[in-house]
Amino acid sequence: SAERVRQFGTTIFAEISALAVQCGAVNLGQGFPDFAGPEWVKQAAIEAITADANQYAPYIGVPRLREAIAATWQAQGWRTVDPVTEVTVTSGATEALFGAVQALVNPGDEVILFEPFYDAYLPDVTMAGGIPRFVRLHPPGDGHATWWFDPAELQAAFSPRTRLLMLNTPHNPTGKVFRRDELEQIADLCQTYDVIVISDEVYDQLVFAGATHIPIATLPGMWERTLTINSLGKTFSLTGWKIGYAVGPASLNAALRAAHQWITFATATPLQFAAAAALEGALHNGYYEQFRAEYTARYRLLEEILVSVGFPVLPTEGSYFLMADITPTGFHDDVTFCRYLTQEVGVAAIPPSAFYARQHDLPLLARFCFAKRPETLRAAQQRLLAWR
Ligand code: PMP
Ligand code: GLN
Numbered sequence: 001s002a003e004r005v006r007q008f009g010t011t012i013f014a015e016i017s018a019l020a021v022q023c024g025a026v027n028l029g030q031g032f033p034d035f036a037g038p039e040w041v042k043q044a045a046i047e048a049i050t051a052d053a054n055q056y057a058p059y060i061g062v063p064r065l066r067e068a069i070a071a072t073w074q075a076q077g078w079r080t081v082d083p084v085t086e087v088t089v090t091s092g093a094t095e096a097l098f099g100a101v102q103a104l105v106n107p108g109d110e111v112i113l114f115e116p117f118y119d120a121y122l123p124d125v126t127m128a129g130g131i132p133r134f135v136r137l138h139p140p141g142d143g144h145a146t147w148w149f150d151p152a153e154l155q156a157a158f159s160p161r162t163r164l165l166m167l168n169t170p171h172n173p174t175g176k177v178f179r180r181d182e183l184e185q186i187a188d189l190c191q192t193y194d195v196i197v198i199s200d201e202v203y204d205q206l207v208f209a210g211a212t213h214i215p216i217a218t219l220p221g222m223w224e225r226t227l228t229i230n231s232l233g234k235t236f237s238l239t240g241w242k243i244g245y246a247v248g249p250a251s252l253n254a255a256l257r258a259a260h261q262w263i264t265f266a267t268a269t270p271l272q273f274a275a276a277a278a279l280e281g282a283l284h285n286g287y288y289e290q291f292r293a294e295y296t297a298r299y300r301l302l303e304e305i306l307v308s309v310g311f312p313v314l315p316t317e318g319s320y321f322l323m324a325d326i327t328p329t330g331f332h333d334d335v336t337f338c339r340y341l342t343q344e345v346g347v348a349a350i351p352p353s354a355f356y357a358r359q360h361d362l363p364l365l366a367r368f369c370f371a372k373r374p375e376t377l378r379a380a381q382q383r384l385l386a387w388r
Helices: 012-023 039-050 063-075 092-104 121-127 151-157 180-192 250-263 269-282 287-308 334-345 374-387
Strands: 087-090 110-115 131-136 162-168 196-200 226-231 244-247 321-325 365-369
Touching: 012 334, 039 269, 063 087, 063 244, 063 269, 087 092, 087 250, 092 121, 092 162, 092 196, 092 226, 092 244, 092 250, 110 121, 121 131, 121 162, 131 151, 151 180, 162 180, 180 196, 226 250, 244 250, 269 287, 287 321, 287 374, 334 365, 334 374
Parallel strands: 110 131, 110 162, 162 196, 196 226
Antiparallel strands: 087 244, 226 244, 321 365
């Protein structure tokens, strides 16, 4: 194999999900819902297929979907977006992230990542020949109520060679939602050093208890240098559809499109029409409020379950993940613990060390996903109780 892929193992999600299937474990590892997406959205896909919207879509996305994305930005009060030049549809957020890094990073350019990071970011950077620079997110404690970073460490990560910063808010795996003052620090440095931001906001509708999602693109001076990436997978519980999109200035969209045309060229046509119906419907039918209320209940249930079996949990402000402190189990590394939990206890979780490039001074945690039916969470509870 080529040098750019030689170091890659299989992703932690593939490994733990395969182990979960093999052991019949309740899968609270890989992030995906075990319940159906909305009926009206599934119906829209069926209708699009029946109506023969089955040939190649325009490579930048079908106009109706790009217009629905622009309408969503408008309705949130974020910005008036031009659907012709400022929106590009991709095959999942995953493709948008890969394509954007390919389109914006030259070999030798430096890219800043907050660590832990969603696992795809590092291969995205190295496959483009970029050089990663890491800034640690630290768990709550030492007077911090939520995950936090040291402003001096962030500043020190910037150099004249910095080209890009990859942000993720709400954050996978920590559940952190970046506050306005934190986004302002990032924004100031990006403007000082003329750095572009790729902001992955796939969990933007999943925020809890007082947290507010703020797109960094809405901060003064940031629209021109930010590509905001999203996806319908989480928001509409349809992770298998892989409909993603990028919103940003025409210049950054033009760069992404130049890469996208040679990566996938276009994205599944009938699912784009259904995605448009989803975003259009959600503007008026109360979907997002109901979605958040249901997820708040799932979050509280999983929290209660983990605490009841003796795992202290860290607060989640957004995303559908909970981080549990596994120190009380006596295990010394999270990979061994998560394999044991999957194989011997029958509950799958993800070891957060998979989201770190530097393996020193890691907190001892396991990531549990609460995008699950109450009966699934209860089944996990039974197994955890039997073990503890
Ligand atoms: N970014 C983050 C932070 C994610 O958690 C995920 C999904 N696990 C993705 C991107 C990928 O999104 P998609 O399935 O739309 O490619
Ligand atoms: N984003 C999902 C997670 O964090 C998994 C996506 C994947 O399997 N690549 O669990």
